[in-house]
């Protein structure tokens with residue numbers, strides 16, 4: 001397995017010690033050295049962090065890379081440093097591309113998953129009467145935009161029902177895609193792993209259908225990238241949005257958008273600036289040929305560098321190894337929670353990820369969160385307003401969300417469950 005960057009001496013430039021070839025990381029399933037991962041995560045000494053679906057604890061190399069950049073910026077000048085270290089900045093695109101099986105020119109590095117998703121959604125040339133197909137666990141931000149598009153553009157929104165496991169029904173989607181009489185399908189927008197539970201939607205099966213139908217496919221991978229292998233070619237999506245701060249363990253205020261090259265060259269982002277396009281004549285502009293037409297000029301450079309280092313760090317552990325450990329820890333957590341009287345685990349789906357949700361009889365989710373915080377255990381809650389269709393269908397208003405990552409250890413899971421057991425006794 002490739003050595004995580006923190007094993008090497010502190011680099012003068014955040015990227016000066018990158019291995020020349022690609023680390024074997026992405027394909028490696030060697031078990032994670034949890035002790036080492038924890039020792040490289042300063043926050044582990046202070047909290048039991050089970051809030052990776054909110055924001056991870058950053059590993060030391062990610063902190064170092066940002067601190068180094070900021071310190072250099074302060075003495076060199078922001079523009080000057082950006083020019084001097086253009087290779088470091090470019091390396092972030094290489095990292096993102098390698099992580100998801102894309103090409104660097106198909107990547108836009110932006111501020112967050114929301115901006116990435118919106119740039120993609122509003123760049124599609126949706127017409128009145130076009131159908132937008134989505135699923136039950138669609139995140140509020142995406143669905144609100146679809147409602148806005150219905151009002152502004154006259155598109156029709158169709159929410160595909162779930163199958164018996166609670167994941168989007170592939171059969172139902174196939175039928176809707178085939179239904180020519182209902183009108184053209186302008187987009188399939190799917191959330192890979194929702195904000196409110198362990199479900200993993202069958203993104204690849206959806207991709208097989210959208211490819212066969214020739215329909216654009218936008219995948220919200222905000223909660224999946226970083227905890228499981230995600231490969232855009234295997235999935236067959238055309239557009240993918242995600243964030244840096246969650247399972248990738250990158251800086252806040254970072255995210256990225258993947259745009260399949262052939263599609264990207266035909267899309268007009270809703271916001272264009274002088275980075276995304278060049279004003280070539282008084283009445284004419286030309287857009288960049290690559291996915292950076294979805295970015296804007298001013299950005300958090302330290303964050304961008306930190307994102308690249310976070311991805312390098314994750315890939316050095318190996319996405320397969322990370323995914324194995326995340327699933328094992330989450331299964332253990334679910335099993336232990338199910339043993340606690342009055343606790344109900346709420347996760348659905350044939351395949352489940354590191355996001356574990358539950359309710360406790362007679363105790364509000366936010367009270368559980370507060371009680372755990374008093375014991376230095378971080379979790380969060382998820383409400384009906386984030387995933388309204390799914391939560392209403394299951395009669396849920398608010399649930400506790402405890403999301404694990406590979407560097408959580410078994411002792412934390414035990415301490416967590418003991419603490420939950422004590423709440424309300």
Ligand SMILES: Cc1ncc(COP(=O)(O)O)c(C=O)c1O
Nearest residue numbers: 112113114139194195220222243
């Ligand atoms: C499924 C899903 N999509 C999108 C987002 C938005 O991500 P960001 O806050 O980075 O814009 C979130 C945030 O929690 C999410 O859970």
